[in-house]
Amino acid sequence: xxxxxxxxxxxxxxxxxxxxxxxxxxxxxxxxxxxxxxxxxxxxxxxxxxxxxxxxxxxxxxxxxxxxxxxxxxxxxxxxxxxxxxxxxxxxxxxxxxxxxxxxxxxxxxxxxxxxxxxxxxxxxxxxxxxxxxxxxxxxxxxxxxxxxxxxxxxxxxxxxxxxxxxxxxxxxxxxxxxxxxxxxxxxxxxxxxxxxxxxxxxxxxxxxxxxxxxxxxxxxxxxxxxxxxxxxxxxxxxxxxxxxxxxxxxxxxxxxxxxxxxxxxxxxxxxxxxxxxxxxxxxxxxxxxxxxxxxxxxxxxxxxxxxxxxxxxxxxxxxxxxxxxxxxxxxxxxxxxxxxxxxxxxxxxxxxxxxxxxxxxxxxxxxxxxxxxxxxxxxxxxxxx
Amino acid sequence: xxxxxxxxxxxxxxxxxxxxxxxxxxxxxxxxxxxxxxxxxxxxxxxxxxxxxxxxxxxxxxxxxxxxxxxxxxxxxxxxxxxxxxxxxxxxxxxxxxxxxxxxxxxxxxxxxxxxxxxxxxxxxxxxxxxxxxxxxxxxxxxxxxxxxxxxxxxxxxxxxxxxxxxxxxxxxxxxxxxxxxxxxxxxxxxxxxxxxxxxxxxxxxxxxxxxxxxxxxxxxxxxxxxxxxxxxxxxxxxxxxxxxxxxxxxxxxxxxxxxxxxxxxxxxxxxxxxxxxxxxxxxxxxxxxxxxxxxxxxxxxxxxxxxxxxxxxxxxxxxxxxxxxxxxxxxxxxxxxxxxxxxxxxxxxxxxxxxxxxxxxxxxxxxxxxxxxxxxxxxxxxxxx
Numbered sequence: 001x002x003x004x005x006x007x008x009x010x011x012x013x014x015x016x017x018x019x020x021x022x023x024x025x026x027x028x029x030x031x032x033x034x035x036x037x038x039x040x041x042x043x044x045x046x047x048x049x050x051x052x053x054x055x056x057x058x059x060x061x062x063x064x065x066x067x068x069x070x071x072x073x074x075x076x077x078x079x080x081x082x083x084x085x086x087x088x089x090x091x092x093x094x095x096x097x098x099x100x101x102x103x104x105x106x107x108x109x110x111x112x113x114x115x116x117x118x119x120x121x122x123x124x125x126x127x128x129x130x131x132x133x134x135x136x137x138x139x140x141x142x143x144x145x146x147x148x149x150x151x152x153x154x155x156x157x158x159x160x161x162x163x164x165x166x167x168x169x170x171x172x173x174x175x176x177x178x179x180x181x182x183x184x185x186x187x188x189x190x191x192x193x194x195x196x197x198x199x200x201x202x203x204x205x206x207x208x209x210x211x212x213x214x215x216x217x218x219x220x221x222x223x224x225x226x227x228x229x230x231x232x233x234x235x236x237x238x239x240x241x242x243x244x245x246x247x248x249x250x251x252x253x254x255x256x257x258x259x260x261x262x263x264x265x266x267x268x269x270x271x272x273x274x275x276x277x278x279x280x281x282x283x284x285x286x287x288x289x290x291x292x293x294x295x296x297x298x299x300x301x302x303x304x305x306x307x308x309x310x311x312x313x314x315x316x317x318x319x320x321x322x323x324x325x326x327x328x329x330x331x332x333x334x335x336x337x338x339x340x341x342x343x344x345x346x347x348x349x350x351x352x353x354x355x356x357x358x359x360x361x362x363x364x365x366x367x368x369x370x371x372x373x374x375x376x377x378x379x380x381x382x383x384x385x386x
Numbered sequence: 387x388x389x390x391x392x393x394x395x396x397x398x399x400x401x402x403x404x405x406x407x408x409x410x411x412x413x414x415x416x417x418x419x420x421x422x423x424x425x426x427x428x429x430x431x432x433x434x435x436x437x438x439x440x441x442x443x444x445x446x447x448x449x450x451x452x453x454x455x456x457x458x459x460x461x462x463x464x465x466x467x468x469x470x471x472x473x474x475x476x477x478x479x480x481x482x483x484x485x486x487x488x489x490x491x492x493x494x495x496x497x498x499x500x501x502x503x504x505x506x507x508x509x510x511x512x513x514x515x516x517x518x519x520x521x522x523x524x525x526x527x528x529x530x531x532x533x534x535x536x537x538x539x540x541x542x543x544x545x546x547x548x549x550x551x552x553x554x555x556x557x558x559x560x561x562x563x564x565x566x567x568x569x570x571x572x573x574x575x576x577x578x579x580x581x582x583x584x585x586x587x588x589x590x591x592x593x594x595x596x597x598x599x600x601x602x603x604x605x606x607x608x609x610x611x612x613x614x615x616x617x618x619x620x621x622x623x624x625x626x627x628x629x630x631x632x633x634x635x636x637x638x639x640x641x642x643x644x645x646x647x648x649x650x651x652x653x654x655x656x657x658x659x660x661x662x663x664x665x666x667x668x669x670x671x672x673x674x675x676x677x678x679x680x681x682x683x684x685x686x687x688x689x690x691x692x693x694x695x696x697x698x699x700x701x702x703x704x705x706x707x708x709x710x711x712x713x714x715x716x717x718x719x720x721x722x723x724x725x726x727x728x729x730x731x732x733x734x735x736x737x738x739x740x741x742x743x744x745x746x747x748x749x750x751x752x753x754x755x756x757x758x759x760x761x762x763x764x765x766x767x768x769x770x771x772x
Contacts (some may be wrong), residue, residue, distance in 0.1 A: 008485040009452070042719055064720045065675075066395070094720055095663040097675050098737035099394040123664050126736055145664075152721060153664045153673040186718070277481035278509055278531075278539045287539040289451075289483050293752045297683040332572070333428055333748055334450045334480055335538060350512055351484035362719055366679045367753075385771055 003376050004273065004314055004353055010294040011273045012368035013355070014379060015318055018269035019044075019251055020052055026233065026250050027056040033239050038062050038091060040228065040248025041072060043362045045381040046371070049251070051082025060089040060117075062228075062246040066100045068092075069107050069118070071382040091119030091226075093182065093246065095145060095153060096127055101134055108138040121145045121182060123155050128169040131176060139175045143182035143226060146211060148204040150186040157183075157207040160214040167220055180224030180243065181208055188231040194261040201232030205240035231262045254361035255310045255322075256300045270371070271312065271319050271355040272364060274336060276348050284340045286348045290356055291334040296363030305329065309356040311338050313347060318374050319355035328356055389762050390659065390700055390739055396680040397659045398754035399741070400765060401704055404655035405430075405637055406438055412619065412636050413442040419625050424448050424477060426614070426634025427458060429748045431767040432757070435637070437468025446475035446503075448614075448632040452486045454478075455493050455504070457768040477505030477612075479568065479632065481531060481539060482513055487520055494524040507531045507568060509541050514555040517562060525561045529568035529612060532597060534590040536572040543569075543593040546600040553606055566610030566629065567594055574617040580647040587618030591626035617648045640747035641696045641708075642686045656757070657698065657705050657741040658750060660722060662734050670731045671715075674740055676722040681742065682749030683717055691715065695742040697724050699733060704760045705741035714742055 023039075030037040039053055042064035050061070050072060063069045072087045088111045096104075108118040119141040122128055128142075144166055147154035155163050163181075170176045185204035191197040208225045215223060228246030230253070232239075239245055252270040253263040274290030299306040308331050310322035325342030338354060348354055358364040365371075369383040409425075416423040425439055428450035436447070436458060449455045458473045474497045482490075494504040505527040508514055514528070530552055533540030541549050549567075556562045571590035577583040594611045601609060614632030616639075618625075625631055638656040639649040660676030685692040694717050696708035711728030724740060734740055744750040751757075755769040 008489065009483070094675070095673060097395070097661045097663050099661045103394065124736065130737070151669075152716070152718065152723060153666070156668075275483045275485045277483050280539070282542075283537075287481060289480070292682060292684065292749055296678060297749070298678065330538070332538065333752075337538060350510065351516070363678055363683070366719075 001314055001316060001318065001374070003374065007273050007353060009275065010290045012364060012371050013271050013273055013319070014371035014373045015269045016373050016375065018267060019049065022250050022253065022267060022269060023052055023056055026247060027053070027058060030233070030239065030245055031057070035239055035242060036060060036244035038226070038244045038246050039251070040064070040093065040246045042068065043248040043365065044251050045365055045383065046379055047072065047076050048080050048082065048379050050087065051076065051085055054082060054085060061087050062091045062093045062248070064094050066092060066097070066103045066107070068382060070103065073107055073111055088116040090117070091141070091143065093121055093184070096120045096122050096131065098127070098130055104140070105136055105138060108140055117141050119143055119179060122166065123153065125165050125169045128166055128176065132169070132174060135175050137175055139177055141179045142170055142176045143179050146181050146183045146208060148183040148185060148207040149200070150184060152184070152186060154183060157211050160211060160218065163211065164215060164218050164220065167215070180226060181211060182226040183208055185227060185229045185232055188229050189256070189260070191231065191260060194235050197231040197260065197262065198236045201229070201236050202240060205242055209241050230257060231260060234262050249362060252361040252365070254359060255307065255357045256359050258310070259300050259302060259307070265322050265357070268357050270361050270364065271357050272368070273353045274356055276350055276352045276354060279348070279350060281345070284345045286338045286340070286345065286354070288336045288338055288354055288356070289334060290336040292331045293333055294364065294367055295328070295331060295336070295356065295358050296360060296367055297331055298360035298363050300359055302327070307359060308336070309358045311344070312355040312357060314353060314355065322357060387700055387702060387704065389760065393659050393739060395661065396676045396754070398750060398757050399657050399659055399705070400757035400759045401655045402759050402761065404653060405435065408637050408639065408653060408655060409438055409442055412633060413439070413444060416619070416625065416631055417443070421625055421628060422446060422630035424612070424630045424632050425637070426450070426479065426632050428454065429634040429751065430637050431751055431769065432765055433458065433462050434466050434468065434765050436473065437462065437471055440468060440471060447473050448477045448479045448634070450480050452478060452483070452489045452493070454768060456489070459493055459497055474502040476503070477507070477527070477529065479507055479570070482506045482508050482517065484513070484516055490526070491522055491524060494526055503527050505529055505565060508552065509539065511551050511555045514552055514562065518555070518557070518560060521561050523561055525563055527565045528556055528562045529565050532567050532569045532594060534569040534571060534593040535586070536570060538570070538572060540569060543597050546597060546604065549597065550601060550604050550606065553601070566612060567597060568612040569594055571613060571615045571618055574615050575642070575646070577617065577646060580621050583617040583646065583648065584622045587615070587622050588626060591628055595627050616643060617646060620648050635748060638747040638751070640745060641693065641743045642745050644696070645686050645688060645693070651708050651743070654743050656747050656750065657743050658754070659739045660742055662736055662738045662740060665734070665736060667731070670726045672724045672726070672731065672734045672740070674722040674724055674742070675720060676742055677720040678717045679719055680750065680753055681714070681717060681722070681744050682746060682753055684746035684749050686745055688713070693745060694722070695744045697730070698741040698743060700739060700741065708743060
């Protein structure tokens with residue numbers, strides 16, 4: 001592909017056609033089930049890519065930080081697709097950080113007024129009391145973070161009393177508007193099979209509804225349930241009794257998802273183009289410029305080996321299928337080591353580009369800060385230099 | 387410490403006193419052995435911190451990428467310590483990437499003329515032939531990358547014939563000026579003890595000299611030997627028969643080095659300040675804002691567990707000793723999980739800051755893009771927004 005001639009160093013490529021297809025597929029699936037689609041934008045991190053969701057009818061989003069909320073609440077700069085568009089219904093799916101109170105107030109106050117909602121996540125009475133005491137009159141939505149089995153954070157799903165205490169502290173009529181219960185079923189990312197993904201997803205949904213029912217019996221009505229993870233939302237035919245889903249990774253997918261059986265290789269919409277800088281025929285390894293500062297050091301285990309990414313060659317229109325038996329076996333700051341256990345070593349010449357399908361696309365996007373599309377356009381993210 | 391009141395989100399703190407002490411200690415040690423000190427700047431990545439080395443007599447540096455060479459070859463912007471200073475003796479310790487030929491030419495041509503040297507690393511006849519054919523008349527230094535046991539990249543130390551072929555291809559009188567043999571003894575980073583570090587370092591130095599001697603017997607004279615890694619250069623009393631050393635990490639150190647017995651806790655000069663956002667007394671865990679996008683996902687193994695960093699509390703003047711038994715046990719994009727196996731859990735309150743001593747400081751610096759010093763000054767790096 002002619003575009004590749006101008007690539008001199010590690011460059012994150014985006015296949016827009018695949019990304020648009022991924023977005024459309026998920027938006028359509030969620031729409032058909034009558035559920036609100038609140039995609040997580042922490043994967044693509046780009047205002048411009050955000051407009052592609054908007055064009056597919058999405059009007060509510062999830063972000064992972066206050067900075068990201070700030071970025072997506074701003075109007076799209078002139079000259080970009082969707083110019084002027086901004087998001088006004090944003091949930092920050094991260095436990096509220098007391099030190100960012102003023103940032104939160106500023107963002108909430110700046111959202112477009114019609115139907116504007118800024119959602120915060122809390123998981124303790126102390127945090128609710130802090131917000132009640134210090135938040136000014138600008139209202140915010142409150143979601144209570146529930147641990148439905150992932151054990152990263154959140155309140156236990158099987159213990160309604162402390163959750164009821166948080167709800168009581170939120171009260172009614174004040175600036176805190178209780179929306180419901182929110183969880184991240186991160187355990188699906190370590191499932192053993194596609195069937196196991198769905199089991200874990202449905203178990204999580206079941207637990208959320210158990211808690212909702214228990215709270216309803218205590219007189220708390222109108223609680224919504226928000227769940228969402230790419231493996232579950234991709235693989236499970238029925239998304240269950242939930243009000244909204246928040247998958248994020250599916251816009252790009254990655255080889256962790258491929259390995260888990262969640263996506264196929266031709267759904268992976270991002271690849272890191274890396275120059276070959278050394279060859280080691282004695283061990284069928286190639287050294288590429290492309291390391292931990294480009295891909296991050298996330299990996300998955302395959303046949304007892306750490307895999308930081310799969311490997312493809314250029315085609316006339318982009319990159320090809322992953323080379324069987326080839327993988328990124330080690331990363332240091334700038335170096336990547338690609339091991340070929342089957343064919344492919346001979347084909348990788350010094351000065352050529354290899355295309356690395358990352359293990360974890362969200363972190364590769366953060367590291368790379370911008371995309372180059374297969375049509376030659378640069379797409380910025382929240383981390384791009386202004 | 388009053389400075390900490392203004393920290394709202396994950397912030398990379400730099401203890402200048404410790405960093406200056408680390409720089410001075412290493413510069414002095416190397417100077418006393420009559421060896422050239424060519425520190426690796428891939429750890430701190432900052433023009434301003436570079437001037438601290440300059441003040442300690444350093445005039446030659448190592449970088450890990452062409453972009454980094456470009457950054458350090460530029461004059462220090464007005465208003466910063468060392469204003470106007472620029473580096474003119476730079477080795478890019480990464481196998482030469484054919485696609486960056488023009489960038490290399492531009493940097494070489496722009497270096498200050500007096501004693502200016504740009505060093506490139508090669509490891510094949512093909513790459514030398516490529517440079518001979520396409521590089522313009524601006525001269526560059528050539529180092530041949532040798533694999534002295536790390537097996538990441540480089541030519542085998544125990545096979546002089548192919549190295550002699552590369553030297554023959556370099557020739558003499560052209561734009562390529564042969565300097566010598568270069569290795570990175572990365573195997574010291576996975577040593578089992580301080581004594582093992584020194585064994586591995588000395589073995590590597592011995593292999594480099596074996597190769598130099600073998601090439602001398604073939605009539606190749608004046609070859610220099612360049613080695614360097616923080617564990618070896620810190621721990622080994624005698625740095626051996628080498629012409630220059632290139633350690634980098636020692637300016638900040640980190641908990642991987644602490645774990646290896648290379649440094650003490652009070653030599654670690656960087657810590658990530660992270661707000662506490664959730665507490666889980668049932669498992670003595672605290673959730674912080676501080677994840678893979680701030681610390682990277684590098685880790686070391688301790689007692690069978692992955693450790694992404696150690697944990698300290700604030701003191702009047704900075705951060706304290708690492709809390710015994712406390713460590714970062716998991717990282718996702720924005721979340722960090724801190725596990726307390728001894729005391730400390732009670733002391734970490736919602737809204738407080740915990741100070742994470744990273745497992746791998748180089749990657750945390752890349753991720754965070756700038757430092758806040760304990761005296762309240764922001765220090766930029768090559769990745770800072772302009």
